[in-house]
Amino acid sequence: MISWVIILTVFQAAAPQRESPRGPRPIPGRETIIDCPIKLFFTIDTSETIALQEPPPGSLVESIKEFMKIFAQKLEDEEYRGQIQITWSFGGLHFSQKQVVFSQFTTRRSFIRNLSQIKYLGKGTYIDCALRNMTHQMTYHYSGTKAVLFSVVITDGHVTGSPCAGIKAAADKARDQGIHIFSVAASSSIDEQGMNEIASSPIEVYRDNYIVMEIVDGRPRMNTDTIDQIIKVMVI
Numbered sequence: 001m002i003s004w005v006i007i008l009t010v011f012q013a014a015a016p017q018r019e020s021p022r023g024p025r026p027i028p029g030r031e032t033i034i035d036c037p038i039k040l041f042f043t044i045d046t047s048e049t050i051a052l053q054e055p056p057p058g059s060l061v062e063s064i065k066e067f068m069k070i071f072a073q074k075l076e077d078e079e080y081r082g083q084i085q086i087t088w089s090f091g092g093l094h095f096s097q098k099q100v101v102f103s104q105f106t107t108r109r110s111f112i113r114n115l116s117q118i119k120y121l122g123k124g125t126y127i128d129c130a131l132r133n134m135t136h137q138m139t140y141h142y143s144g145t146k147a148v149l150f151s152v153v154i155t156d157g158h159v160t161g162s163p164c165a166g167i168k169a170a171a172d173k174a175r176d177q178g179i180h181i182f183s184v185a186a187s188s189s190i191d192e193q194g195m196n197e198i199a200s201s202p203i204e205v206y207r208d209n210y211i212v213m214e215i216v217d218g219r220p221r222m223n224t225d226t227i228d229q230i231i232k233v234m235v236i
Contacts, residue, residue, distance in 0.1 A: 033079065036086050037147040038234070039105060040075070042068055043134045045155035046118065047096035047125040050186050053156075054220065058120040060186055060213060063222060064154055065115045067212045068092070071152070071227045072108050086235065089147075091137060095130035096121035097161070101137060124160030127153075127194065131170035131181075139177050149179040150234055154212060156186050157194025167197040175200055182230050184210040187220075205233055 046061050054060045077087045090111035093101045098121065103114035131153070138149050151174070164170055174181060183199035183206060199207040210226045 033083060033085050036080075036084050037089065038086060039089050039091070039138060039147045039149050040234075041105075041134055041138050041149075041151045042071075042090075042092035043130055043151055043153040043155075044068070044092060044094040044118065045096070045125060045127070045130075045186060046094040046121045047160075048122045049125060049156055049158050051120040051122060053187055053189055054213070061118065061120050063213050063220070064186060065118055067154075067222060067224075067227070069112050069115055070222075070224060071230075072112055074227060074231060075108065093130065093133060093137065094118050094121065095126070095133075096123045097126050097129075099130050099133045101133075104137075125155070125158060126161055126163060127155060127157075127159050127198065128162050128164040128167050128170040131167065131174055131198070132164050135170075135174040135177055135179060138174075138179055148234075149177070150182065151179055152182045152184055152230065153198050154184045154186055155195075155198070156189055157183075157191035157198070159191075159194060167194055171198050171200075181206060182210060182233075183207045184212060184226060184230075187211065187213045188215065 044064055051058050051061055072090055075088050077085070079085050088108060089105040090103065090108060091101075091105040092103045092111070093099050100121070102117040103111050106114070134151055134153075138151065159167070171181060181198060181200045183195045185195060188211065196203055196207055208229065210230065211223050212226065213220050214223050215221070
């Protein structure tokens, strides 16, 4: 199967072709392949509450970087049943009170290389401003086939201020722009209300207790099941 989000985008892209066919006619027996670009943007909390959760300071940030690397490695351009060509592009920013774009939209290989630019920012946490910047990065100066838009937000849901109208308002504006937001906990220390406000609807699909690092038998362990579950929602 393939995600309903992708199916809807493909139908929207194909509709004008059905209404006004122009150009060369398809060769009998050969199906037209429809392009389906997918833009995936990571929005990563590197504020003090994240960076100081695990010793030594900043180690959780390094774990999140490895999580994103594994995530990106699992996604490849592919042709679906000879009808849909899925192509991925990746981008991201990290934030505290300010936001730093560590990767404009690019290939998987370049994105993974750009992860090295992520550094612990410290200070407070303005999630709403990060969501506003994420929305801008995902929607400005883009032309071509309409893309499916996904964002993975990794944070703890805690804020020290809301100078950009608050999490809910910023998340609603992102969703109005067609961005589907997954809300992923960096660890088990979270503000669940904040995490839920970030997530798209339905909550059980876009929040679903996703987590990067969990404690198993008294030791921190990366939860790669979260990656597989999100990918399943996006494309399966």
